[in-house]
Amino acid sequence: MSEETLFSKIIDRQVPAHIVYEDEKCLAFRDINPQAPMHILLIPKQIIPMLSTSAPEDQDLLGHLLLVAPKIARDQDQESFRLVINNGADAHQTVYHLHLHIIGGRRMGWPPG
Secondary structure, eight states: OOOOOHHHHHHTTSSOOOEEEEOSSEEEEEOSSOSSSEEEEEEESSOOSOGGGOOGGGHHHHHHHHHHHHHHHHHTTOSSEEEEOOOSGGGTOOSSSOOEEEEESSOOOSSOO
């Protein structure tokens, strides 16, 4: 197993979080530093440090995350939302446990970043 992360501690309930969704493969909780009215982090329970370190055998899990994200947004009464995955330090990834930011509740600008 990979090194323990803040997110693995949330999965194990060692660190509290405002959980909004959970199933056998993933968990979603409110970001503690929200960038929009809806800012939820969706994480796999399996530790994958970064999207670029995922493997072909992670395909079903990655697809599951993409199918769960819109359900979570709808549960939060949001039809429009943005998904963000930061990959590596230059992309501002600070926790090395793959996570999707589900962001909505306001008009998004373009280009991002």
